[in-house]
Amino acid sequence: MILENENGLLLKRMDHLGERDWRSDPCYKIIFSPFGRGEYQTPHGDISIDQHAFFIFNPMDAHKQLLATREKFLIEVHPSMLQAASEQLGIGEKEPEFSLISYRHPLIRKWMAFVRDFLSLNEDSDPSTNQFFLENSLTQLSVMMLQYGTGSHQTEFPSFKSQVNINIVIDALKESYREDWTLDDMAAVARLNKYQLAHLFKEEVGLSPYSWLQLYRLFRSQSELLHTNQSILSIALQHGFNSVASYNRLFKKVYRKTPSEFRHIHRSK
Numbered sequence: 001m002i003l004e005n006e007n008g009l010l011l012k013r014m015d016h017l018g019e020r021d022w023r024s025d026p027c028y029k030i031i032f033s034p035f036g037r038g039e040y041q042t043p044h045g046d047i048s049i050d051q052h053a054f055f056i057f058n059p060m061d062a063h064k065q066l067l068a069t070r071e072k073f074l075i076e077v078h079p080s081m082l083q084a085a086s087e088q089l090g091i092g093e094k095e096p097e098f099s100l101i102s103y104r105h106p107l108i109r110k111w112m113a114f115v116r117d118f119l120s121l122n123e124d125s126d127p128s129t130n131q132f133f134l135e136n137s138l139t140q141l142s143v144m145m146l147q148y149g150t151g152s153h154q155t156e157f158p159s160f161k162s163q164v165n166i167n168i169v170i171d172a173l174k175e176s177y178r179e180d181w182t183l184d185d186m187a188a189v190a191r192l193n194k195y196q197l198a199h200l201f202k203e204e205v206g207l208s209p210y211s212w213l214q215l216y217r218l219f220r221s222q223s224e225l226l227h228t229n230q231s232i233l234s235i236a237l238q239h240g241f242n243s244v245a246s247y248n249r250l251f252k253k254v255y256r257k258t259p260s261e262f263r264h265i266h267r268s269k
Contacts, residue, residue, distance in 0.1 A: 001013065001119060001123055003119075003130050003131065003133075003134045004134075005131060005134060005135065006078070007077070007078045007080070007081050007135065007138050008027060008075060008076045008077045008078050008081065008134075008138045009075070009076045009134075010074075010075050010076075010115070010119070010134055010137065011072065011073070011074050011075075011076075012071065012072070012073050012116060012119055013071070013072050014070070014071055014072075016072075017067065017068040017069070017070070017071075017072055018066075018067065019064070019065065019066050019067075020064060020065040021064065022062060022063070022064045023062070023063055023064070023065075024060050024061065024062045024063075025057075025059070025060070025076065026059050026060060026079075027059055027076045027077060027078050027079065028056060028057065028058060028059060028076070028077045028078075028079065028082060028098070028145065029056065029057040029061075029074055029075070029076050029077075030054055030055070030056045030057075030074065030075050030077070030141065030145060030149075031049060031054060031055050031056075031057070031073070031074045032049075032053075032054045032073050032074070032108070032109075032112045033049040033050065033051055033052065033053055033054070033068070033069065033073075034051070034052065034070075034071055034073055034112070034113070034116065035051060035069050035070035035071055036051050036069025036070060037049065037050055037051065037067070037069055038055075038065075038067060038068045038069065038072075039065075039066040039067040040055075040063050040064065040065055040066060041063065041064040041065075041066055042061070042062060042063050042064075042100075043062055044100075044256050046066070047063075047100065047102065048102065049102045050102065050104070050206055051069075052104050052109050052206075053102045053103055053104045053206045054102065054103075054104075054105070054108050054112070055100075055101075055102040056098040056145065056149050056151075057098075058097055058098055059079055073112070073116060075115075075137070075138070075141055077138055077141060077142055077145070079095065081138055081139065081142040082095075082096060082142050082145065082146065083095065084142070085139070085142035085143050085145075085146055086146060086153070088143075089143065089146060089147075091146060091153050092153075093151075093152050093153035093266070096146065096149075096151045096152050096153040097151055097152040097255065097265075097266070098145075098149050098150065098151035098152075099150045099151050099152075099215075099254040099255060100253075100254060100255065100256060101150060101207075101215065101254060102206065103150070103205055103206040103207050104204065104205055104206035105148045105158060105160055106160050106161070106162075107144065107148060107160065108144060108148055111140070111141070111144060115137055118133065148160075150215070150219065152222065152226075152255075152262070152266055154219045154222065155219060155220065155222065155223050156174070156216060156219050156220050157212065157215055157216045157219055162204045162205070163200065163204060165190040165191065165192055165197070165200060166190070166200060166201055166204050166205070168189055168190055169186050169189050169190045169197065169201070169209065170212075172186075172189045173186070173209075173212070173213050173216065174216065177213065177216055177217055177220065177239070177240055178217075178238070178239060178240040179240070180240075181210075181213060183197070183198065183209060183210065186209050197209060213240075214250055215250075215254070217239045217240045217241060218239075218247075218250055218251065218254060220239055221235050221236070221238075221239040221247075224238070224239075225259055225262065225263050226263060226266055226267060232244055232247070232248075232259050232260060235247075235259070236248075236259075247259065
């Protein structure tokens with residue numbers, strides 16, 4: 001099923017789930033994996049999208065679908081929709097660049113499930129009904145992408161309510177994110193053993209606890225990176241990184257560019 005208009009499209013299909021051609025589209029593309037792992041190839045390496053996780057491609061990001069499990073579900077959003085939502089929400093970043101990471105967020109998961117169910121029940125409905133639904137869905141999704149998608153517009157990792165043990169750990173990490181943390185330290189806060197914590201955290205968030213902490217540090221650093229003239233070294237050390245080299249490595253992984261390149265690009269917009 002494909003619904004489209006000038007602001008974007010919604011695609012839900014059960015066939016052609018194997019390898020496809022390379023694409024590079026002038027839109028934001030959010031891919032949700034409802035039943036199992038999805039695999040995409042990019043010029044910088046492969047990307048895995050776990051079940052119930054989502055991933056956002058930026059406009060003109062080259063990518064190639066390798067695998068979708070049982071169903072391919074995606075929505076394309078024209079940049080003008082994100083720009084309008086950004087203005088309404090008072091976000092300074094008019095052309096957000098989403099980070100190249102896949103993770104889980106319960107509100108994104110619930111919204112995607114609702115949209116999929118609606119389409120399944122109304123596949124044979126009056127086309128005008130589905131078009132009206134698409135238009136409103138694109139507006140809603142634009143807001144949710146800005147609120148819960150990680151990227152250049154964020155000052156920290158998007159929050160959500162989870163299991164009590166995970167919430168306690170996340171709150172503690174946010175409060176002391178500059179400190180050195182081990183998995184044992186995190187497990188002690190959660191009152192779990194480290195193996196239980198690692199499993200529960202991955203199930204809820206789609207990331208390991210340490211990966212979440214490093215990404216939180218990175219997003220907290222972005223404000224200073226974009227709005228001050230502090231050195232990259234100073235920003236890295238102030239936000240809990242052990243060295244500027246580790247900060248640079250994570251930035252390259254998340255944005256495919258160095259902090260200096262990120263600063264230059266987004267200051268010039």
